[in-house]
Amino acid sequence: MSSLTLIVAATLTNGIGQSSRLPWRLPREMAYFARVTTTAPEGTANAVIMGRNTWESIPPKFRPLKGRLNIVVSSNPEYLKGSSDVQTSETQTASTSISAHTNIQDAISHGSSHKENIATPAEHRCFIIGGASIYKAALEPATASDSLAAASITDRILMTRILSPAFEDCDVFFPEFRDLKGKDGAFLWSQASHEELEAWVGSEVPRGTQKEKGVEYEFQMWTLKR
Numbered sequence: 001m002s003s004l005t006l007i008v009a010a011t012l013t014n015g016i017g018q019s020s021r022l023p024w025r026l027p028r029e030m031a032y033f034a035r036v037t038t039t040a041p042e043g044t045a046n047a048v049i050m051g052r053n054t055w056e057s058i059p060p061k062f063r064p065l066k067g068r069l070n071i072v073v074s075s076n077p078e079y080l081k082g083s084s085d086v087q088t089s090e091t092q093t094a095s096t097s098i099s100a101h102t103n104i105q106d107a108i109s110h111g112s113s114h115k116e117n118i119a120t121p122a123e124h125r126c127f128i129i130g131g132a133s134i135y136k137a138a139l140e141p142a143t144a145s146d147s148l149a150a151a152s153i154t155d156r157i158l159m160t161r162i163l164s165p166a167f168e169d170c171d172v173f174f175p176e177f178r179d180l181k182g183k184d185g186a187f188l189w190s191q192a193s194h195e196e197l198e199a200w201v202g203s204e205v206p207r208g209t210q211k212e213k214g215v216e217y218e219f220q221m222w223t224l225k226r
């Protein structure tokens with residue numbers, strides 16, 4: 001059992017993508033993503049779990065995401081076999097390794113079962129970085145047997161909320177999570193304070209509405225109530 005953090009940038013209507021890419025280009029927001037997903041104590045590294053479409057959406061010069069254990073999930077084993085840059089067998093360098101899995105549970109257990117050695121440092125945190133179907137699986141209720149919940153628990157969402165413009169042409173969406181309720185009828189997710197966000201990230205995070213290239217956004221953290 002390991003805990004998972006979802007990291008996402010989404011519009012007010014949960015738009016996350018358009019035509020297989022991010023609808024915006026926000027260097028400082030992307031720098032936050034890179035910092036948060038990379039930061040780990042010396043001798044450890046974080047894992048980033050992603051679906052095949054998200055892997056392909058990362059510019060080739062940035063993939064695998066450096067300094068992180070990259071785990072790619074595809075339900076099509078042929079893709080994993082045939083691809084030149086995602087291989088079925090694990091490929092590793094000192095700071096980065098890639099492994100491919102045909103289901104999310106395997107990907108999670110791969111990420112969390114990593115034992116420290118020279119090639120692969122011990123895993124610190126495990127991030128789900130998308131896309132829509134992987135996020136959806138990660139947010140399935142813990143009762144569903146065929147879900148991520150069986151292998152792990154998603155208990156944190158690092159949400160960059162894109163406030164404006166609306167980016168109405170999005171064609172891929174993050175699942176709505178704010179209205180999810182438990183058996184007792186209480187909301188499952190609640191927004192943490194900015195102080196809690198900074199404490200978890202381990203360094204300062206810009207507070208309030210950020211403006212970059214005409215886009216307004218805010219860094220948020222949500223946690224699963226228990």
Ligand code: FOL
Nearest residue numbers: 007008009030033034058059062065066129130160
């Ligand atoms: N979460 C947040 N907050 N913002 C995002 O843009 C985001 N994107 C994804 C998942 N969660 C996110 C998926 N898409 C790269 C590109 C696309 C992508 C994720 C990462 C990427 O190239 N990252 C590089 C930084 C490149 C740069 O500095 O411009 C990295 O090293 O992380």
